[in-house]
Amino acid sequence: MNYPVWDVLFGSGLLIALVAGLHVFVSHFAVGGGLFLVLTERKARRTNDLALLNWLKAHTRFFALLTVVFGAVSGVGIWFTIGLISPSATSDLIHIFVWGWAIEWVTFFIEISAVLLYLYGWDKLPPKLHEWYGWIYFLAAFSSLVVINGIITFMLTPGSWIDVHKFWIGFFNPTYLPSVFFRTAICLALAGIYALITASVQKDPDLKTRIVRWGALWTVPSLLALVPLGWWYIHEIPASLFLSARGPMPTATHFASLAWILLAVTFALMLLAVFTPRRLHLVFALLVALVALGAMDSFEFVREDVRKPFVIENYLYDNSLYASSMPGDGGFTVDNLNNTGVLHAANWINQRNLTAGNQVEVGHEIFRVECQSCHTPNAYRGIHQLIEQRQWDPASVSAMLTGLSLMHNGVMPPFAGTDAERDALAAYLNSLQTITPDPSTFTNGKLVFTNQCSMCHQNQPDDPLFSGLDPNPQVAADSLKDLPSLFPLMPALKLNQTQRTSLVQWLNTQRPAGKPGAPPSSAAQGGN
Amino acid sequence: MIHPGVIPTIPAIDPNPLPAPYWVFKLLLLVTFYLHILAMNLMLGGAALALLARLTSSRHPMRSRIFLDVAKKIPTLLAATITLGIAPLLFVQVIYGQYFYTSTILMAWPWFLVLVLLIAAYYGFYFVAHNGKRRPGAAGVVLFLSLALVLLIGFIYTNNFTLMQTPARWAARYFADPSGWNLNLADPTLIPRYLHFITAAVAVGGLLLVLLALARWKHDPEYAAYIFRFGGKTFEYATMAQFLIGLWFLISLPRDLRMLFMGDNPIATAMFGVGVLGSLAAIFLMSEALRRQNIRMGAFGVTGVTAAVILCMSIMRDNLRDAYLKPYFHPSQFAVKTQWAVFPLFLGIFIGGVILWLVMLRRYGLFTSTRPTEE
Numbered sequence: 001m002n003y004p005v006w007d008v009l010f011g012s013g014l015l016i017a018l019v020a021g022l023h024v025f026v027s028h029f030a031v032g033g034g035l036f037l038v039l040t041e042r043k044a045r046r047t048n049d050l051a052l053l054n055w056l057k058a059h060t061r062f063f064a065l066l067t068v069v070f071g072a073v074s075g076v077g078i079w080f081t082i083g084l085i086s087p088s089a090t091s092d093l094i095h096i097f098v099w100g101w102a103i104e105w106v107t108f109f110i111e112i113s114a115v116l117l118y119l120y121g122w123d124k125l126p127p128k129l130h131e132w133y134g135w136i137y138f139l140a141a142f143s144s145l146v147v148i149n150g151i152i153t154f155m156l157t158p159g160s161w162i163d164v165h166k167f168w169i170g171f172f173n174p175t176y177l178p179s180v181f182f183r184t185a186i187c188l189a190l191a192g193i194y195a196l197i198t199a200s201v202q203k204d205p206d207l208k209t210r211i212v213r214w215g216a217l218w219t220v221p222s223l224l225a226l227v228p229l230g231w232w233y234i235h236e237i238p239a240s241l242f243l244s245a246r247g248p249m250p251t252a253t254h255f256a257s258l259a260w261i262l263l264a265v266t267f268a269l270m271l272l273a274v275f276t277p278r279r280l281h282l283v284f285a286l287l288v289a290l291v292a293l294g295a296m297d298s299f300e301f302v303r304e305d306v307r308k309p310f311v312i313e314n315y316l317y318d319n320s321l322y323a324s325s326m327p328g329d330g331g332f333t334v335d336n337l338n339n340t341g342v343l344h345a346a347n348w349i350n351q352r353n354l355t356a357g358n359q360v361e362v363g364h365e366i367f368r369v370e371c372q373s374c375h376t377p378n379a380y381r382g383i384h385q386l387i388e389q390r391q392w393d394p395a396s397v398s399a400m401l402t403g404l405s406l407m408h409n410g411v412m413p414p415f416a417g418t419d420a421e422r423d424a425l426a427a428y429l430n431s432l433q434t435i436t437p438d439p440s441t442f443t444n445g446k447l448v449f450t451n452q453c454s455m456c457h458q459n460q461p462d463d464p465l466f467s468g469l470d471p472n473p474q475v476a477a478d479s480l481k482d483l484p485s486l487f488p489l490m491p492a493l494k495l496n497q498t499q500r501t502s503l504v505q506w507l508n509t510q511r512p513a514g515k516p517g518a519p520p521s522s523a524a525q526g527g528n
Numbered sequence: 529m530i531h532p533g534v535i536p537t538i539p540a541i542d543p544n545p546l547p548a549p550y551w552v553f554k555l556l557l558l559v560t561f562y563l564h565i566l567a568m569n570l571m572l573g574g575a576a577l578a579l580l581a582r583l584t585s586s587r588h589p590m591r592s593r594i595f596l597d598v599a600k601k602i603p604t605l606l607a608a609t610i611t612l613g614i615a616p617l618l619f620v621q622v623i624y625g626q627y628f629y630t631s632t633i634l635m636a637w638p639w640f641l642v643l644v645l646l647i648a649a650y651y652g653f654y655f656v657a658h659n660g661k662r663r664p665g666a667a668g669v670v671l672f673l674s675l676a677l678v679l680l681i682g683f684i685y686t687n688n689f690t691l692m693q694t695p696a697r698w699a700a701r702y703f704a705d706p707s708g709w710n711l712n713l714a715d716p717t718l719i720p721r722y723l724h725f726i727t728a729a730v731a732v733g734g735l736l737l738v739l740l741a742l743a744r745w746k747h748d749p750e751y752a753a754y755i756f757r758f759g760g761k762t763f764e765y766a767t768m769a770q771f772l773i774g775l776w777f778l779i780s781l782p783r784d785l786r787m788l789f790m791g792d793n794p795i796a797t798a799m800f801g802v803g804v805l806g807s808l809a810a811i812f813l814m815s816e817a818l819r820r821q822n823i824r825m826g827a828f829g830v831t832g833v834t835a836a837v838i839l840c841m842s843i844m845r846d847n848l849r850d851a852y853l854k855p856y857f858h859p860s861q862f863a864v865k866t867q868w869a870v871f872p873l874f875l876g877i878f879i880g881g882v883i884l885w886l887v888m889l890r891r892y893g894l895f896t897s898t899r900p901t902e903e
Contacts, residue, residue, distance in 0.1 A: 005633075006706070087633065094618065094622060099870040110888075136884070166869070330539075
C-alpha cells in the first residue's frame with residue numbers, strides 16, 4: 001500500500017518459495033559441509049588415506065561451485081525477491097537490523113574468500129595452512145547462520161521487541177536458541193547427505209564404503225537430534241500461533257506431518273545406504289537429497305505458515321499494513337484505513353473516487369493492494385475457486401469480508417477500509433465468478449455449515465458454536481436470523497428458514513455429549 | 529483526484545529510525561559502492577578483453593595465452609563483484625529505500641531475472657576457466673554468452689538506478705502496466721550512462737592486463753611486454769572514447785543537473801574537474817609508460833590515477849542522484865536513534881574482518897612472489 005504491488009499472475013508468493021526453498025538447502029550445506037571438509041581432511045591425513053583425500057579435493061570443487069555460485073546468488077536472491085513482494089517488511093527488517101546485516105556481510109565476505117583460497121590451495125598450501133583456511137571458512141559460515149537466524153526467528157517470535165524496539169531483544173528472541181541448534185543439526189545432516197552424491201560416482205567400492213560410513217556418522221545422529229530439537233523449537237512458539245493450523249485450512253499441520261515423515265524417510269534411506277555402501281548409485285544419492293530437501297522445505301513452510309497473517313508477528317501484516325498505530329506508520333494501519341478509506345490512504349491506487357459505475361475496477365485495485373500479497377484472482381490461492389465452490393453470492397461475500405480476521409482461526413488479516421470499499425471489493429470478487437450462485441438452493445444442514453460457517457467455526461467440541469447456541473432448536477434457529485446480534489464480528493448472512501432449521505438440526509447431531517443442549521435425543525428431534 | 533505523473537507518489541519513510549546518523553550510511557554506501565564498482569570493472573573489462581583476445585587469437589598467437597590467463601581470473605573477480613555489491617545494496621535500501629523499492633517493483637521481472645542471468649553467467653565463467661585450454665572453441669562461445677549476460681545485468685541495473693531517481697515517471701508507468709515490465713528505456717540518459725560505465729570497465733580491463741604484466745615481468749618478459757602493450761593501448765583508447773561518451777552523458781542530463789558539474793555545486797564541479805584532468809593524465813602516463821617500457825609507471829602510476837578518477841566519478845554519481853531527488857529527499861526527514869549496543873560491534877567486526885582477510889591473502893602468498901610457507 002505504501003509501495004506498488006507487483007502483479008504476478010500465478011502468485012508472487014510462489015517465487016519466494018522457489019528461491020528460498022532451494023537456497024536453504026544449499027546454504028545449510030554450506031555451513032555443515034564446511035566443517036565436514038576440514039574434519040575429513042584431517043582424518044584423511046591422519047590415516048594417510050590418499051584415496052579419501054583425492055575424493056575430498058573433488059568434493060571441495062563440487063562444494064565450492066554449488067555454494068559460492070548458487071548458494072550465494074540465491075541468498076541475495078531471497079533478498080531481491082522479498083524486496084519485490086514485501087517491500088515494507090524488507091525495509092523494516094533492514095532498518096531494525098542494519099548492523100546485523102552488515103555484520104553478516106563481513107562474515108560472508110570472509111566466507112567466500114576463505115572457501116576460494118581453500119579450493120585453490122589444495123595443491124599449493126602445506127596441509128596445516130590449508131586446514132586453517134577450512135576452519136576460517138567454517139567459522140565464518142557458521143557466524144553467518146548465527147546472525148541470520150536472529151532475524152528469521154524475529155519474524156516469527158519478536159517477543160518483547162514489540163514493546164521496547166531494542167536490537168538485542170529482537171535478535172535474541174524466544175525461538176532464537178532452539179532455531180540455532182535445530183538449524184545446526186540440519187547443517188551437519190546435510191554434510192553427510194551431500195557427501196553421498198560425490199561418493200556415488202567413485203569407482204573404488206572400498207573408498208565408497210569409507211565415505212558413506214563417515215558421512216552417516218554426520219547424518220544419522222543429526223537427524224535423531226532433530227527430533228528433540230524440533231520439539232523444543234515448537235515448544236517455544238506460542239501455542240496460539242498453531243491455532244490457525246487447525247480447522248479447514250490445516251496447511252501448517254500438513255507440512256509439519258510431512259516434515260516428520262520425510263525426516264523419517266531420510267533416516268531410513270541413510271541407513272539403507274550404510275548397509276549397502278558398495279552399491280550406492282548416483283540416482284539413490286540424489287533421491288536421498290531430494291527427500292531431505294522435501295523435509296527441510298516442509299519445516300520452513302510450517303514456520304512461514306504459522307506466522308500468517310503476519311510477516312513480522314504482531315507488527316506487520318502480510319499485506320504490509322501495520323498491526324497498530326505508531327509514529328511514522330504512514331497511516332498504513334487497519335484502524336486508519338477503516339476511518340479514512342483505502343482510496344484515500346493507499347499510495348498506489350489509480351481511482352480515487354468510488355462511484356456506482358467503477359465499483360468493480362476500484363474493487364480490483366483494493367484487491368491488489370490488500371489481498372494480492374497472498375492471493376490471486378484465479379491461480380495460487382485463487383479467490384475465484386473459493387467463492388464458486390461455496391456458492392457465495394455478492395451479499396455473502398460482502399458479509400464474509402466483515403469477519404475476515406476470524407476466518408480459519410486467525411490466518412487472515414482483517415479487511416481494512418470503509419463499508420463502501422468492502423462492497424466494491426465484494427463486487428470485484430463476484431465478477432470473477434463464472435456461475436450465478438444461488439446459496440438459497442442448498443438446504444442440507446451439513447452443506448450449509450460447510451459453505452457458510454466453516455470458514456470460522458470448526459466442528460470441534462470447544463467451538464463457541466456449540467456453547468453459544470441456544471439449546472432450544474427453535475430459539476437457536478431464530479437466533480440465526482441476525483448473526484451480528486450473536487457476535488458483532490459475525491457476517492450478516494441471510495439464511496432462509498429451511499437452511500436455519502436444517503443447520504441447527506445437523507449441529508445438534510454434532511454436539512459434544514454432556515454439553516448444554518447436547519442430546520440429539522429422540523425427544524428433542526421430535527420437538528422440531 | 530490525483531493525476532498520475534503530476535504529483536509524484538513517494539512512499540513514506542520506514543517507521544523504524546536510522547540506527548546511526550545519516551552520514552554514516554552515506555559514507556558506507558559511497559565506500560562500498562566504490563569497491564564494488566572497482567571489482568565490477570575488473571571483472572567485466574577482463575571478460576571483454578579475454579573474449580577479444582580469444583576472437584583475435586588466430587592472427588596473434590600470444591592472445592590465446594591472454595585469453596587463458598584472464599579467463600581464469602574472471603570467476604574470482606565476479607565473486608568479488610557480488611560480495612562487494614551486497615553492502616551498497618544494503619545501504620542504498622537504508623537511506624533510499626522509498627525510491628529503490630518502488631523502481632525495482634516497476635521493473636520486477638527484469639530485476640528478478642538478474643538472479644537467473646547471474647547464475648548462468650557465473651557457471652559459464654567457471655566453465656571457461658576450466659575448459660579454456662582443452663576446448664577453446666566451446667570456451668569462446670560460452671565466454672561470449674556469459675559476457676552478454678553480465679552486460680544485460682548491467683543494463684538492468686542502469687535502468688533501475690535511473691528509474692529510481694525519477695519518481696515523476698512512476699505512477700503513469702505503474703498504472704499502465706503493474707506486471708513488472710517497466711524498464712526505463714525512454715530516459716535520454718539511460719544509454720550514455722550505461723555506455724559510460726561499460727567503457728570504463730573496458731579501460732580498467734586494460735589495466736588488469738597491465739597489472740598481470742607487472743606480475744609476469746621478471747619470469748616471462750616477452751609475454752609481459754605483449755600484454756602490457758595490449759592492455760595499455762586498450763586503456764588509452766577506451767579512456768579517449770570516454771571523453772565522447774561522457775560528453776554525451778553530460779549533454780543528455782537536464783540542464784539544471786548538468787550545471788551541477790559546471791559551477792552550480794562546488795563539490796560536483798571539483799570532482800568533475802579532477803575526473804577530466806585525471807583521465808587526461810592517465811592517458812598521458814600510460815603512453816609514456818608504454819614508450820619507455822616502464823611497467824611500474826604503467827601499473828602503479830596509471831592504476832593510482834585511475835582509482836582516484838573512479839572515486840571522483842562515484843562521488844559525482846552520488847551528487848547526481850541527490851540532485852535528481854532534491855525535490856523529495858531531505859536527510860533531515862530521517863529520525864535517528866543510534867544503536868550503540870551494536871554499531872561499535874559492527875565496526876569491530878568490520879576492522880577485524882579486513883585484518884583477517886589481509887592475513888589470509890598474505891599467508892596464501894598473494895603479496896609475495898615466493899611460494900606460501902607454513903608458519
